[in-house]
Amino acid sequence: MIAPVDRPQSETQPLYHRDYISFSAIGTYQQCPLRYYFKYVAGLPEKFTTASLAVGGAIHHAVEYHFNQLMAGDEPPSRDELLSAFWEGWQSRCSNTAIRFGKHENLDVIGETADRVIEAFRASDFARPDGRLLGVEEELREPLIPGLPDILGRIDLIVETADALKIIDLKTARSRWSAGQAERAGEQLLLYAALAKDLVPGKPIQLEFAVITKAKAPTLECFGVSLNQPRIERTKRVMRSVWSAIESGHFYPVPSPQACPGCSFRNECAAWSG
Numbered sequence: 001m002i003a004p005v006d007r008p009q010s011e012t013q014p015l016y017h018r019d020y021i022s023f024s025a026i027g028t029y030q031q032c033p034l035r036y037y038f039k040y041v042a043g044l045p046e047k048f049t050t051a052s053l054a055v056g057g058a059i060h061h062a063v064e065y066h067f068n069q070l071m072a073g074d075e076p077p078s079r080d081e082l083l084s085a086f087w088e089g090w091q092s093r094c095s096n097t098a099i100r101f102g103k104h105e106n107l108d109v110i111g112e113t114a115d116r117v118i119e120a121f122r123a124s125d126f127a128r129p130d131g132r133l134l135g136v137e138e139e140l141r142e143p144l145i146p147g148l149p150d151i152l153g154r155i156d157l158i159v160e161t162a163d164a165l166k167i168i169d170l171k172t173a174r175s176r177w178s179a180g181q182a183e184r185a186g187e188q189l190l191l192y193a194a195l196a197k198d199l200v201p202g203k204p205i206q207l208e209f210a211v212i213t214k215a216k217a218p219t220l221e222c223f224g225v226s227l228n229q230p231r232i233e234r235t236k237r238v239m240r241s242v243w244s245a246i247e248s249g250h251f252y253p254v255p256s257p258q259a260c261p262g263c264s265f266r267n268e269c270a271a272w273s274g
């Protein structure tokens with residue numbers, strides 16, 4: 001297991017008191033700068049989360065439990081143990097914030113989804129990694145980009161095989177990804193590669209998305225992402241530009257049918273006068 005890093009301050013602490021930034025915070029700014037402001041600068045609590053996001057978080061919790069058991073040298077957890085871990089993850093989200101269900105969503109439907117996803121996960125090769133598990137939900141933090149706070153990455157799975165160090169991020173999705181879609185979404189993994197570059201000196205890094213669908217017949221597919229140094233540098237430059245905009249106080253709404261329905265700051269947004 002990798003030595004733990006100092007735990008960062010809460011992601012919801014106001015920006016000017018934080019000394020790190022995560023890829024997901026930068027992504028929030030890119031999606032809607034005003035949402036970033038409400039969450040990270042004003043430090044407003046999320047009033048609700050969508051059931052879909054809560055299911056994704058609960059699946060992550062169950063998968064994390066599975067790999068932690070393997071890393072401790074124990075047998076893979078049973079289906080019932082993974083379902084318990086799923087509901088534990090679900091409960092922890094319910095205790096922090098209200099859950100907003102979509103049309104046709106209720107606890108029975110979510111229970112059936114959890115059942116099917118966990119079956120698909122247990123049956124997959126991904127659940128039995130070929131190599132040594134080095135980290136599960138591992139936090140890596142480095143002063144990676146001059147002029148920015150430390151960059152924080154929370155890596156779902158780190159596996160050392162005979163010829164590579166695999167950095168894996170688990171995604172839950174409504175539908176299957178294509179290889180091109182994984183490649184296009186690769187910035188997050190490229191940043192993780194930069195954070196993990198000294199973990200096992202001399203060993204090449206491989207990047208992978210494991211994508212599990214929450215469909216009627218769930219699938220779990222793994223997609224490699226090319227390790228491309230110019231693209232890593234480009235990602236860093238983009239992060240620097242975003243940070244510069246944040247520091248300059250450039251906050252404005254970017255309404256969209258994808259983001260706004262799941263945004264818990266809609267009232268504040270409507271009242272914001274610019």
Ligand code: SF4
Pocket residue numbers: 032034035253254255256259260263264265266269270
């Ligand atoms: S409601 Fe939409 S535009 Fe307003 S802050 Fe939220 S995501 Fe941005």
